[in-house]
Amino acid sequence: MSAMSNSNFSRRSIFRAAAGMAAAGTLAACGSNNGRGGGSGSGKQLVQYFHAYGEAGVEQAVKRYAKAYTKANVSTQWITGSNFENKLFPALLTKQAPDVFEFHPQIQLIKSGQVADLTDIIDPVKDDFNPADIKSHTVDGKIYGIRMIDDPQFFFYRKSMLEKANVPVPTTLDELIEAAAKLTTSKVKGLFLGNDLTPIQSNLIWSAGADTLNEKNEIAYHTDAVVAGLKQLRSLFTSGNLLLDAPADWWDPSALDQGLCAIQWGGLWGMPTMQKALGDDLGIFPFPKVGSNGKPSVTNGGWSMFVNAKGDNVEAAKEYVKWLWIDQKQYQEDFATSYGFHIPPRTSIAQQATKLKSGLPAEGVKLSNNYGHFDNIGWTQAMITALNDVIANCVRKNQSPEAALDACDKKVNRELKKLFG
Template sequence: MNRARDARDWDRRSVLRAVGGVAALGGLAACGSNTGRSGGGGKSIKQMYHAYGEPGTQQAAKKFADAYDKAKVTIEWVPGEYESKLATSLLGSGRPDVFEYHPDLQLVRSKQIVPLDDIIADVKDDFLPEDITANSVDGKIYGIRMIDDPQFFFYRKSLFEDAGVKPPTTFDELIDIAHKLTKGKVKGLYIGQNLKTISKPLVWSNGTHYLTEDHKIAYHTEELEETLTKARELYTSKSLLLGAPTETWDPTSFVQGLCAIQWCGIWAIPAIQKAFGDDFGIFPFPKSGKNGRPVVYNGGWSTYVSAKAKDVDGAKEFVKWLWIEQKKYQQEWALDYGFHIPARKSIAAGADKLKSGIAAEAVELFNSHGIFDDPYWTEGMFNIVLDAVVSSVRDSKNPAAELDKADKKVERDLKKLG
């Protein structure tokens, strides 16, 4: 990315085009197809991944495909805007049979994915209940969690000590500390090229969710309106890093000393530890408003089977083999290429790499403050509210009015989706 980018990166179109979900460390691998072993009596399965940035991930995905002997597995590795590529692929002739994504009601209502209750039934209790709920619609399980990726703020301990500050517990404190840590070429805070990265914790930090348990609007509160006004103050200050060389999923800006605090995820711990040793720490997105709470957003990925797969049963059999039966591969995927929390409780229990230091602290924050995606809150609804957030923060429009407009559009979508 061009470091000369400025606040124009915060416009609506950039926000809505931004890559959702989580990538990881280093440069993205080139797009292309990697073919697994020929076999399975001519059967074939196309599996789609977003381009994880950690070195070795693409090779590992191919290795897993090669090890499957009941079909020829082809890997499509997609850098850039994975969600857009996936949406296009699912509607075209080159659609994947198996793909990774996030829980989304729209995929169920449009009959693009199939339930996976039958293949997960025997090990359902080995997954976190929240991961099961996040992948369930109308009582059926549509996705199998691959990894859990808690996200939080990383900070330089030495810079905090020099400035005489401690990790913030409120959004007001975060803004104040960002000002105090901004010195010379070092900005106090980096939260992304646009607001998409932190918009969910920004909402959740007020103590609410996007929707109630019976799927009514819950995000629009006076506290959120006040938080957006404060976020506008942060945006207009000179303490926010804009035009960074990489997005927040990549810790490069933090490692290069361009900022004192950066939003990122558990996967970045090995790279940051290599750069700074013990001179860094983590803290959750701080609470905002009188009813607020600290937030650790659980990103991560789940695997799904396309309803239009060439062989739905064959695709389900492959998913069961890789993400249920092959615990060795699941452990490798979670722990050998950056850090992720294994989705299976039995595997996580033996994850020694996550049992000490900052990694153990990350797991504790995840257990204490983790918030999971709601499958009934679709990507379309998210973008509607995101547009209101950006209008309020970047354009200084009235938060109450912008959220009122968003409410009408979200209610329309909720009604449409039943």
């Protein structure tokens, strides 16, 4: 599985920060097995953090790449369980902090001096990256972080189920709600949006013709169309036509594969598994438009590699990151296309990624190009959590959307003031 949407970075249901702090305590206590001692390579000991990808082979691949690097001993912490950020952020405050870690571009990491400026290593190949990926990692002309994979997220559906129920592919939120009702039977739910519904929260905003923040870093999500969309989501939540307790969450293809639902929100990364399970009985479509002025949307999530600017080995870590994520194109292509599908952020690699060139994968790339929204570096973890609360309070509970959005505005504005003055 691979990427986090901007709306829900963990791909897993929300996990209490306290549990994350406890986990960070265990990480800090790793001591002798954190890779800082011993090792056969020359020079520095470097530690990198990765969240636990769901596809078979990713962990082995990451460790294989690291082993091939000769200028330092690179060990990998493979962080399992919910909410990677609840383990990463506390760990960054300890002496056991990683030298290198994957995450998403967020401006508080830059403002706090947590991540190193990587402009010098990216500049020579900058034009080979998707411009949207460069933009989402740039602050004041400096680039922080190297995009490893782009991960579009959209709806997957069982063609046979829609045909049998005489349901066309939805193009509006109204049609999606109607489809969910017609597709629901005693054994199958019409629709799966994730167990806590947060994976689609940004899409609800984009598809309503709004945005999280505008160009001036001001709130742009609090519109009449978004309020109307939240009311529609509430009606969907109470309809009985949503799958709400799937054994595996939305980032895993199993709900659709096992026939628990007819339509599922998911990521391009899950497509090979779905195709293996369902063959040609698989289609995709973007989040449909919300309201009359809306337009379809796709989340272009993804993961990026950062260097811990507060670590002891900044230069050695930058050298390693350059070696792996700039120089080793064969590893970059392997990472993007051999373990689930991801779009390589570099044009030269994307152009030769034959697995994405035809059929449904090519359709997924097209949806990403036509309707994709990339990370906004100003939209931070605290803001994402504030929006999670809107979904919890007005969709899953019955608070008025206006009241829920007002509460969200206060939290987001507090963050914006801290970050932008």
